[in-house]
Amino acid sequence: MNFIRALLRLAVGAWLALVLCADRTAAASTKRQLEQLLDTENHTNNWAVLVCTSRFWFNYRHIANTLSMYRTVKRMGIPDSHIILMLADDVACNPRNCYPATVFDHPQKTTDLYGDNVEVDYRGYDVTVENFIRLLTGRVEPHTPRNKRLLTDDKSNIFIYMTGHGGEDFLKFQDSEEINSYDIADAMQQMWEKQRYREILFVIDTCQANTMFSKFYAPNVLSIGSSKKGENSYSHFHDRDIGVSVIDRFTYYNLKFFESVDMSSKHTMADLIATYNTTLIHSTPGVRTDLFARKLEKTYLTDFFGAVQEVELTPEAFPIGQKQASI
Amino acid sequence: MSLVLSGQGEKTSPLLRAARKYSGHLSYPLALLGLCWLLALPCSFWRRAYFSENAMLPGQVYTTFGTAAHMDAMLAVDTVLAAGADGRAQALARAFGALGLDTEVQRFSYDEVPRIGNVSGANVHGILRAPRGDAGEALVVAAAWTTGDGASNVNGVRLLAALAQHAREQRYWARDLVFVVTDRGERGIEAWLRAYLGVGAAPLAVRSGQIQAAISVELPPAQRYDALALYFAGKGGQLCNLDFVNMVQHVSRVERMPALLHGLRDAPRSAHWWARYRQAARLLLRQARAQAFGADAHGVHAPFLRYRIDAVTVAGQPAGGDAAAQLARQGLLADVDVPPIPGVQRIGRTVEASLRSLNNLLEHLHQSFFFYLLPANQRYLSIGDYVPASALMVASLLLQAMHLWWMQGAASLRADAPETRIRRINQSYAHLRLTMPASVQIVVRVLALGLGLLLAPQLAAWAVLSDTTTTAFLFTAALASCSLVLHTADQCWAQRGQVDWRQLKSLAAALVAAVVACLAVMNFSLAVLVYVVAGLPLLVTRAAAVRTRAQRVAGVLLLLAVSPVCTMTLGRNVALGLHPLDMAASPFRVFLGDLHHFGSLVYPLVCLVYWPVNLLSMVIVLMP
Numbered sequence: 001m002n003f004i005r006a007l008l009r010l011a012v013g014a015w016l017a018l019v020l021c022a023d024r025t026a027a028a029s030t031k032r033q034l035e036q037l038l039d040t041e042n043h044t045n046n047w048a049v050l051v052c053t054s055r056f057w058f059n060y061r062h063i064a065n066t067l068s069m070y071r072t073v074k075r076m077g078i079p080d081s082h083i084i085l086m087l088a089d090d091v092a093c094n095p096r097n098c099y100p101a102t103v104f105d106h107p108q109k110t111t112d113l114y115g116d117n118v119e120v121d122y123r124g125y126d127v128t129v130e131n132f133i134r135l136l137t138g139r140v141e142p143h144t145p146r147n148k149r150l151l152t153d154d155k156s157n158i159f160i161y162m163t164g165h166g167g168e169d170f171l172k173f174q175d176s177e178e179i180n181s182y183d184i185a186d187a188m189q190q191m192w193e194k195q196r197y198r199e200i201l202f203v204i205d206t207c208q209a210n211t212m213f214s215k216f217y218a219p220n221v222l223s224i225g226s227s228k229k230g231e232n233s234y235s236h237f238h239d240r241d242i243g244v245s246v247i248d249r250f251t252y253y254n255l256k257f258f259e260s261v262d263m264s265s266k267h268t269m270a271d272l273i274a275t276y277n278t279t280l281i282h283s284t285p286g287v288r289t290d291l292f293a294r295k296l297e298k299t300y301l302t303d304f305f306g307a308v309q310e311v312e313l314t315p316e317a318f319p320i321g322q323k324q325a326s327i
Numbered sequence: 328m329s330l331v332l333s334g335q336g337e338k339t340s341p342l343l344r345a346a347r348k349y350s351g352h353l354s355y356p357l358a359l360l361g362l363c364w365l366l367a368l369p370c371s372f373w374r375r376a377y378f379s380e381n382a383m384l385p386g387q388v389y390t391t392f393g394t395a396a397h398m399d400a401m402l403a404v405d406t407v408l409a410a411g412a413d414g415r416a417q418a419l420a421r422a423f424g425a426l427g428l429d430t431e432v433q434r435f436s437y438d439e440v441p442r443i444g445n446v447s448g449a450n451v452h453g454i455l456r457a458p459r460g461d462a463g464e465a466l467v468v469a470a471a472w473t474t475g476d477g478a479s480n481v482n483g484v485r486l487l488a489a490l491a492q493h494a495r496e497q498r499y500w501a502r503d504l505v506f507v508v509t510d511r512g513e514r515g516i517e518a519w520l521r522a523y524l525g526v527g528a529a530p531l532a533v534r535s536g537q538i539q540a541a542i543s544v545e546l547p548p549a550q551r552y553d554a555l556a557l558y559f560a561g562k563g564g565q566l567c568n569l570d571f572v573n574m575v576q577h578v579s580r581v582e583r584m585p586a587l588l589h590g591l592r593d594a595p596r597s598a599h600w601w602a603r604y605r606q607a608a609r610l611l612l613r614q615a616r617a618q619a620f621g622a623d624a625h626g627v628h629a630p631f632l633r634y635r636i637d638a639v640t641v642a643g644q645p646a647g648g649d650a651a652a653q654l655a656r657q658g659l660l661a662d663v664d665v666p667p668i669p670g671v672q673r674i675g676r677t678v679e680a681s682l683r684s685l686n687n688l689l690e691h692l693h694q695s696f697f698f699y700l701l702p703a704n705q706r707y708l709s710i711g712d713y714v715p716a717s718a719l720m721v722a723s724l725l726l727q728a729m730h731l732w733w734m735q736g737a738a739s740l741r742a743d744a745p746e747t748r749i750r751r752i753n754q755s756y757a758h759l760r761l762t763m764p765a766s767v768q769i770v771v772r773v774l775a776l777g778l779g780l781l782l783a784p785q786l787a788a789w790a791v792l793s794d795t796t797t798t799a800f801l802f803t804a805a806l807a808s809c810s811l812v813l814h815t816a817d818q819c820w821a822q823r824g825q826v827d828w829r830q831l832k833s834l835a836a837a838l839v840a841a842v843v844a845c846l847a848v849m850n851f852s853l854a855v856l857v858y859v860v861a862g863l864p865l866l867v868t869r870a871a872a873v874r875t876r877a878q879r880v881a882g883v884l885l886l887l888a889v890s891p892v893c894t895m896t897l898g899r900n901v902a903l904g905l906h907p908l909d910m911a912a913s914p915f916r917v918f919l920g921d922l923h924h925f926g927s928l929v930y931p932l933v934c935l936v937y938w939p940v941n942l943l944s945m946v947i948v949l950m951p
Contacts, residue, residue, distance in 0.1 A: 057687055058382040095459035095501040096687060243388030243683065 043157040043198045046307050047150065048073045048083045051132060053164030053173045055088035060244040061235050063091045064105040065163045065205060065251040067113035072258050073159065077307035084135060084150060086122040088174060098242060105247040105255075107239040121147050129179045136187045138196060154195035159203070159304045163251065166206030168229055169215070181215040188218040199292070201269075201304040205250045207232045210286035222269065222292040222299070226250035227283035234282045249281045263306050270296040344743070351730030354723040358866055361719030365855065368713060369607035371600075373706035376573050379694035385574040385684045386581040390676040392493045397675070400426065400492035401485040408481065408662050412510075415472075416449035419484075419508055426491050428453030428506065431533040435518040438789040445790055446924075448511035450519040454535050455491065457500035465503040465535035466685055467631070467638075468678065469543045472510045474642075475624035478655035482546035482643075482668045484508055489671075490678060501686055503535035509627065513562075514924050517630040524634060540571065540685050540692065541638035542678060543626040548655040548665040549645030555579055555674065556590030558625045558640040560617040561632025562925040564850030568692035569699050569707060571637045576704060578680035579641075584673040585704070589613045590644045593703045607702040614700060615852035616904060621927055622917050623904040630925060637692050641678065643669075698848070710848070717847035720858045724840035727866060731833040735762070762827040766834055769815055769826075769946060773939040776811060780804050781934035784919055797916045805892050812883075812942055816949035828869065828950040835865055835943045842936050850928070857932060861940040864889050868944045882948035890941045891933055 050073070052066035070085055092103050092114045103114040122131060134140050135150050152158060165172045169181045191197050202223040204212050209225035216223060226233045226248070235245035236252045257275050261267050273296065276285045289296060378385065403422040410418035416432050423430040436447030456462065468490060470483035487506050494504050509515030521528040523538070557575060559567045579586035591613065594606040617623045626640025645652035654660040668674065698710040733741070736758040740751055784792060784800065819826045839862045846854035864886055873879050887893060895902075899914040921927035
């Protein structure tokens with residue numbers, strides 16, 4: 001009798017252990033599956049921050065630069081909800097504009113950049129150094145609307161584009177203040193510490209642009225600038241109807257490359273950088289890759305410019321809603 | 328006092344003693360150096376002109392002036408001419424109204440003297456409201472019915488009408504455009520400006536915002552223009568911003584009718600250095616004349632500059648020997664017979680492109696220089712290049728003043744022995760007690776004469792001051808001055824121990840130095856002129872000892888030769904840019920008129936500095 005009782009206890013014990021182990025392994029495999037799902041190698045969302053730091057009529061080309069980039073980024077698939085566009089926005093409806101409510105980047109005026117569906121998030125005097133740094137670091141006021149926040153997470157790839165008048169280690173914001181390269185470097189480090197990005201592509205088109213990213217120290221930042229220290233960046237087309245220069249050389253040649261790129265393209269950053277021609281651009285573009293983990297030949301343009309989503313297929317169906325999974 | 332005591336100090340070094348003894352001699356080389364610096368300015372090491380204001384974008388846009396509609400708009404002015412001199416203001420207002428402008432006729436009159444006359448006239452202005460602008464600012468395009476030397480400026484008014492028609496077809500104006508036509512030249516524009524800005528006169532009813540800049544158009548009758556001429560100095564020597572001048576020159580060159588400064592072409596680079604020097608000197612002297620006197624009337628831009636509104640005149644330069652131009656100058660060409668504007672497309676496009684560049688700006692022109700000299704087209708001399716000349720001139724006068732102050736009194740006051748120091752201090756103090764009142768009294772007397780000269784004509788109404796009455800007044804003042812000098816000299820000889828000519832000369836030199844130094848940064852040409860006519864003669868007065876009567880008489884005669892009456896009479900055609908055969912115009916009256924109408928400082932300077940210092944120099948020569 002005692003032997004049978006002991007055997008029964010042993011059996012119950014073994015069964016319980018088996019059940020519990022199986023449960024735990026099931027939970028572990030579920031957890032592992034979830035972790036596998038969420039812990040992809042790649043980014044899961046794309047953001048773009050496009051900043052034009054100039055105002056006034058004679059800086060038409062900076063607005064045109066930024067709006068051309070905006071159009072490109074949208075064409076490649078990033079939606080307005082993931083684009084922060086900062087413009088002084090005083091050009092399209094400027095009384096001096098003899099084509100009112102339009103912004104062109106080519107004398108042939110084939111594409112109106114300002115036509116339909118432009119969503120400017122920071123306009124006019126809101127484009128300030130303080131707002132830019134608050135945007136990047138996420139330290140915005142509590143009442144800031146959603147479209148003015150950079151709602152990125154640790155799997156976001158961010159494309160930051162800046163244009164305007166600059167100099168050695170500084171960028172002029174709207175004629176009354178300046179941001180310097182240390183400010184942006186510190187903001188990016190804050191972003192890294194707060195896990196607000198996975199990778200950043202920083203492109204800048206100003207005079208002496210390469211100095212702006214010389215002080216970066218946060219990891220996973222790829223920087224491209226239009227001219228080196230002591231060099232100016234030049235404008236490209238001059239439109240004699242409107243009376244201003246309408247695009248800058250560096251941005252123009254970038255856009256020209258992007259005309260051959262679409263959402264499904266397999267072009268890499270190395271391809272883009274290989275097309276830079278100092279004679280055509282009239283200045284020496286610079287690239288900084290020491291903070292960037294991946295090779296340029298393996299970095300697709302669509303990593304930054306597109307909204308290609310990673311699709312992960314699991315071998316089994318994942319039980320949604322049946323049991324509270326212990327994640 | 329310390330200057331006196333320091334001479335008697337025990338510790339004067341040999342260097343200081345030598346400096347005191349010979350510093351008077353240094354003042355002559357310094358003055359010479361200052362004049363040589365001026366003579367070196369026309370040498371060809373000038374800087375190239377450049378644009379400081381990036382927002383202007385000059386000449387970078389297609390110009391569209393010149394269609395048939397614009398040319399037809401000029402016919403409206405022909406119908407206005409038919410209304411005659413009295414009715415043309417109203418007729419022009421109607422014509423502007425037909426073009427779509429908000430118009431007003433301003434009739435002004437002041438200095439009314441019954442049965443003699445007054446200053447009166449009519450200004451017509453029309454405002455083109457910017458279709459999308461916010462009316463905060465305005466640009467002015469102005470013309471007078473007559474040119475500065477009396478010819479008809481009907482072509483200028485015609486161009487204004489055409490420009491108004493062109494402007495109202497455009498969409499890109501950020502500012503209102505104001506088209507002004509006056510029939511009293513610069514005085515009419517001054518009255519209009521005062522009314523527009525609400526200064527004194529009855530304000531205008533139809534107005535726009537702040538005037539940012541103004542362009543005046545002067546097109547004398549001619550069959551062909553050689554080139555355009557550009558004028559940019561105000562009545563008080565104010566200059567317009569150099570960016571504006573450079574911009575108009577640039578856009579006119581783009582339209583292949585270059586606007587030359589004061590109408591003078593540069594000597595070619597292949598020419599001999601002396602030809603180049605002469606041409607640059609000619610241009611610099613023209614500018615000096617315009618800046619110092621402001622009497623070189625071309626166009627109506629000058630009154631704007633006093634109110635800090637940058638303004639230039641674009642004037643057509645008739646080809647030499649042009650028949651129509653010669654007839655017009657003699658007053659023999661009726662308004663209706665004036666030939667059509669030669670090169671109207673190019674001139675109109677120049678003005679259009681200038682207005683477009685001004686339209687691009689957001690702020691008043693402030694980036695470039697306000698103090699400059701232009702020795703050639705597209706070259707400039709900044710203030711640092713020419714102001715050291717006046718600094719040297721002032722230094723020469725100051726050195727002379729210090730030296731003479733040290734040298735006043737008996738020679739025993741300047742002995743070196745330290746044991747007599749206290750006695751010497753007391754003696755020099757006693758000397759000052761004795762002589763200063765006399766010197767101050769002489770200075771006060773001549774200044775009182777100058778003050779009378781300044782204030783008396785202002786008490787009389789302007790209409791009363793004709794050329795003959797002013798000449799008579801001047802003659803009386805000259806007689807009074809002569810008698811004052813002789814009487815003062817007599818008194819000095821009577822009180823021989825109480826006057827010291829060195830002290831008086833020192834005070835006078837200090838006065839002139841102060842005036843020239845302050846004036847040099849405001850109106851450089853006028854400062855140099857004051858130095859040359861008042862300071863230099865004072866500097867050389869009694870430089871050599873005068874012992875005999877003949878020497879004194881010779882000195883006084885030389886000083887008479889540089890007295891205001893003499894220089895103004897002999898130099899008036901050159902100085903005022905008058906016609907060589909014009910003998911009737913009185914420079915005195917011109918300067919008084921400028922003071923009365925425009926607040927120009929030339930007449931007060933003549934009365935309170937030039938004339939008194941000249942009299943003081945004469946007294947110094949005649950003193951014991």
